[in-house]
Amino acid sequence: MGKLAFVFPGQGSQTVGMGKDFADQYEVAGSMYNQVDDVLGFKLTDIIFNGSQEKLTLTYHAQPALLATSMVMLEQFKTSGIAPDYTAGHSLGEYSALVAAGALSFPDAVKAVYLRGKFMDEAVPAGEGTMAAILGMEAQALKEVTDEITNQGDVVQLANINCPGQIVISGTTAGVEKASALAKERGAKRAISLVVSGPFHSSLMKPAAQKLEQVLNEVTVTDAEVPVISNVTAEPMTTKGEIKQRLVEQLYSPVRWEESIQTLLDNGVDTFIEIGPGKVLAGLIKKINRRANVFSVYDLQSMNQTIEAIKEEKSC
Structure with missing residues (x-):
């Protein structure tokens, strides 16, 4: 088995009820969701678990909801002792990748992506x-x-x-x-x-990027413990200065996902684990390279199957 990358989904993967099986089963998952409500000052978990889908899909709800759910799943998955050589995330998922790599704290990331969603929503009037x-x-x-x-x-x-x-x-x-x-x-x-709800990753998002930059200056960003592949450059980044800069640029730059996966493959990664709701990234990775080993952790059952499969591969 070669190197391993954890990848995290972005907006569009949210569904009502996601992560509830983890919250019901594990105390730490429940307390992480409670922490999200405390940071935001309203009950986002109620929207995540009970909907409506329309309310959950609002950019400023979907972003912290997806980040939180990916991190809840990651927290439980980490107890298996399986650790990544690299992380990457699609758009919003880059924040999950940075938390996983130790560059952002969970509460800071929740706050940042909630505001990111707000700024993106405000940047261009609906329908334009x-x-x-x-x-x-x-x-x-x-x-x-x-x-x-x-x-x-x-x-x-x-x-x-x-x-x-x-x-x-x-x-x-x-x-x-x-x-x-x-x-x-x-x-x-x-x-x-x-x-x-808007023209994301276009130059029309530059006003949102300016506001986001101020938020990122207020949260603590540290050097990453494992390299994170940047959406903007499709190259590994580890230093806090570059991470901040790329997160700002990411709002109005294209997400170079195909090149990002190619970079990981070129660096010896042969196994990808998508952690978070849905299986969108797993599908994309298979289209980029059919030979890659791809797993998805989106509920308790898929988590246990993935852990078993990875341990089996490692022992071969």
């Missing part, structure tokens, strides 16, 4: 910005499309470069609609509008 997934088109060809539309006055750019043939674009509603149409004209298989 959006995102779409473009399937079956190369990044360079799609970038030519988005540059062309942006130069005509409607801002749109690449936001998430997820895996071969799956790229998300982000910008003004008009920009995304025009780029989607032009991409299809030029050979994209499909353009799917995403249900999001």
